[in-house]
Amino acid sequence: MRCYRCGRQIPNNNYTRINGSYFCNDCASEMGFSLFSMDFNSLDGLNQAINAMKELDFANSGIFCANCGTTLNEFENTGTVGCISCFNTFSNEIAKRMLRTYGSDQYAGRAPGEALDYSYESAPSDKPAAKKAKKQTKDITERISKADFGTLSDEQLDEAMKQAVEKEDFVLAARIRDEINSRKGGQQ
């Protein structure tokens, strides 16, 4: 890897990455980006920047709603307001947060007192539910496909045979036929 500034080969891992480009430590230092070569003055600048952020935080505590006393800092931390007047006091911050949260700061819903024009589905039944019927009416072929035929009566096998043929499940039908034939054979 070569330094983006001086073009020299950069020894292993001795580089500084700035805005996606790689620089050798010497160049980075000359450009004022290397942490190790940072002098006290630049650290002091950092401290000043941190202090300025704290003052900004304090300043947000100083901006408050005259009606309820909620501060801008409170709103920024919790997303809650204390009264309707807060919407005027913190209008810019609220608009920004709305945009960030919803991708819009414009209301598009119904007006107060007006019903929504919408095609609703029917309301739920007002009676206790009846038993689920269709799915629980078991298909006998489904049940016996994993069952031991020996547990089924001749009538159940006949019924299963009919259903298996109707469903064109010929593998199962053949198994049932064999079971029926073997029973008939056993009786003879």
Added chain:
Amino acid sequence: MNNVKWYELSGRDPDVVLSSKALITRNLTGYKFPAKMSMEEKDEVIDKVFEALSGRDLEKYLLEGISESDRSDLIDSQVLSERGMFENPEGKAILSNQDRSLSVLIGNNDHIKIKAQASGYTDSVYRAAEETAIELEKKLDIAYSSKYGFLGSSINNTGLGVKLLYTIVIPGIAGTGDGIKAVKQAVTSRDWKIYPFFNDKNVKCDVYVISSTAALGVDESMILDMGKKLIEEIVKIERMCRDNLYKNRPDILENNFYRSYGILYYSKCIDPLEAIDLMGWIRLFHGNEDRSEIDLSDNQINTIISRLLWEIFPMLLLKGEYRSDEKYTAMRIAGILKRKNGQ
């Protein structure tokens, strides 16, 4: 007197959707939001809302000093469900109809929260909540701006002030590989969110809540349409997953179904957390059981799950104890399982 509650009634897609809820938040002009209100102002707001809805057949409850039986009934009916309503009852009130499908919570985070709820999937809960909201909007000075819509105490409650919630039971999806992850991606990509009913790793439960999040830039009908599409898709996927699990592992599902049923039916004492886990197996195999042996409806299953959820939820919310002892829990479950013909 008809004492049937909303969660004991039938609904659409009951095998997957436990309940549908619509919440509408409104505030009055001339008052600060509840967090900044004096007790006198809170009482005034309660009086105003009571007066505005005096023509409705609604029961009134002041939370401070409410009787234990009323409190328990409101929790069972999922009316009383917010931490603030439990912890600081002063200056808060509830209006509720008899089957608890419609309620109005006064004085919690916002002045008014209307809650409509029904079993299974239905969009008519929004209509029920909206009817009450419109009545209040006509009779009271509701905080509204043409830019932001209905103003609330937080960004989440400002705008439409509407939230749709669907509680779903999805053991099939949860038991299928990255099922939950896939559903989460699908739901969040549509600006909705999905989260477990119990946000507690110690509770094994396949109940989730899907919730709308939009408040600006869309209208109510778009939210209703999206909710419907999401539920239709999730119901379809859940049924496919259950069928797939049944095809691949029928013996495990069948065995656990009958074992779970036996424990729930015959226990004289059961921990609600154990019971909710067993109900997951019941749900997964239900529909494939031999009905000559076990005659069980979706409604019975949902009633048990609802009761268990609301037995456990307040305990987790307040880090306290269960509302009733394990003996009573077992008795209630067995009582529902022993009902005949879905009654």
